[in-house]
Amino acid sequence: MTAPARPRSGDRTVSEGARAESRPPVEDILTLAGRAPxxxxxxxxxxxxxxxxxxxxxxxNRRLPVQxxxxxxxxxxxxxxxxxxxxxxASHGWLPRVRRVPDPENPWHVATVRLAPGPTADLGTVDAQTIWQRRTDRRRFTSWPVPEGRVNRLAAEGTLWGAQVFPVNSLAVRRDLLRLAYEADRLQSLDEAARVETAQWRDGSADGVPSDHVPTAASAMEPADRLSRRFEGGTLADPRREPDTTVGGLLLICSWSDDTLAWLRCGESLSAVWLRAxxxxxxxxxxxxxFEVERTRAAVHEDVLGRLAVPQLLVRVGWPALDATPLPPSPRRPLSDLLVDADVPGA
Ligand SMILES: Cc1cc2nc3c(=O)[nH]c(=O)nc-3n(C[C@H](O)[C@H](O)[C@H](O)COP(=O)(O)O)c2cc1C
Incomplete structure (x- = not known):
């Protein structure tokens, strides 16, 4: 009996050949992409x-003019x-080739992605199923420690995607960042326009932050212990009492410049860290x-980072309670509302 011929490099396997002739399942891919935070x-x-x-x-049209x-x-x-x-x-077997900010005349055109059949191993090890499980969890973390090694690994994963993701392991830096985060929240809570804007993006049928993702006022923390944004009218029970300031790990997502490409890369890194976590x-x-309040953004840039990098986003990670009620998925707009035929004109 002759052994079956082994494919030589350059030979296409049957499934690759079939895929080359078929079209990528764009609808499925965009539905998954639309689950992004x-x-x-x-x-x-x-x-x-x-x-x-x-x-x-x-x-x-979906920019937040105040914040x-x-x-x-x-x-x-x-x-x-x-x-x-x-x-x-990648999970569907298609290799995405990405050009970021491809049109210098139009900053709203942030990427062009060509899908080609091909090896996808270099896209990392995150499982696409994780996209369905990911949530923004605004409840308190448990006091179970997050080891430095874990925070470092998350930072390394994020940095692979183009931003500089710093693990905040120094207690002094952590204290400074949390103080500034608290100060920004306090300043925004005094700003009527910011409060109105936050309230406008609540409980839409297809967008906005749902009340069942916001802890109830009864479970809200003492002001000095809280770090999360003040959303009104939450219905989510959060019986734990650990203060935000002392538990969990912290990561600072930064870029070298402060432009569309840098922000886009920060978003890719955020997503990579989030799916891994x-x-x-x-x-x-x-x-x-x-980073929405001018004064605190400048303070992080100059006083905390000494202008080493441009800070864009602070991220807390921690262990949820084992008995925490699973959060339902937050709503999404139907894909048909998100498809356009022509260029979105530069603003
Ligand atoms: C750039 C960015 C900034 C965000 N800032 C905050 C924030 O300051 N406070 C907060 O509670 N959630 C914040 N979120 C989480 C969003 O509110 C959340 O992704 C959205 O409501 C969808 O919910 P989901 O992540 O559970 O799908 C932010 C998300 C992104 C991408």
Whole structure:
């Protein structure tokens, strides 16, 4: 009996050959990409599909004019969707080739992704199923310690995706960052326009932050112990009492510059850290307010980092309670609302 011929390098396997002739399951891939986190669940992205090419646009109509006038968090959110798209494409056996900010005339055109059949091993080890499990968990973490090694590994995973993700292991730096995060929250709570904007992005049928993802006022923390954004009218029980300030690990996502490409990369890194943390059974909460307030953003940049890098997002990670009620998925807009035929014009 002759042994079956072993494929030589360059030979295509039957399934690769079939895939080359078939089309990528773009709808499934974009549905997974749309599960990405976004500031206030604004989902500020639009897709244009032409054959095997997908263009990603930021949607200027979904910018938060008070808290995000320059569109930083908007583009970071698009970066998270771009990373989700790459993980989703790879899980379907398609290699995403990404050009970031491909049109210098149009900053809202944040990426072009060509899907080609090919090896996808270099996209890391995150399982696309994790996308369905990921949540923003605003409940308190348990006091079970997060070892430095874990925080370092999450930071390394994030840095692979283009931002500089620093593990905050120094107690002094941690104290400074948390003090500034608290100060930003206090300043925003005094700003009527910011309060109105936060309230506008609540409980939409397809977007906004749902009340069952926000801890109830009864379980709210003492002001000095809290770090999460003040959302009103939460219905989520959170019986734990550990103060935010002392438990959990902290990561600071930074970039070398402060432009669309840098923000996009930060979003990709955020998504990579978040999916990895989810896969490891950890909860994650981004704290973006400290970078939404001019004064606290400058203080982190100059006083904490000494201008070493441009800080873009602070992220808490920790262990959720074993008996914590699973959070339902937050809502998403239907894919049909997110597809465009033409360019989204530069604003
Ligand atoms: C750039 C960015 C900034 C965010 N900032 C905060 C924040 O300051 N506080 C907060 O509670 N959630 C924050 N979030 C989480 C979003 O509110 C959350 O992703 C969105 O409501 C969708 O919910 P999900 O992540 O559970 O799918 C942020 C998310 C992103 C991508």
């Amino acid at each position: 976004s500031v206030h669940n604004t989902q500020p992205w639009l897709w244009r599909v032409r054959g095997t090419t997908v263009d990603l646009f930021g949607d200027p 995000d006038p320059e569109g930083r968090n908007l583009v970071i959110s698009c970066g998270a969707a771009l990373h989700h798209l790459q993980v989703a494409a 989810t896969q490891d059974g950890m909860a994650l909460l981004p704290l973006s307010q400290v």
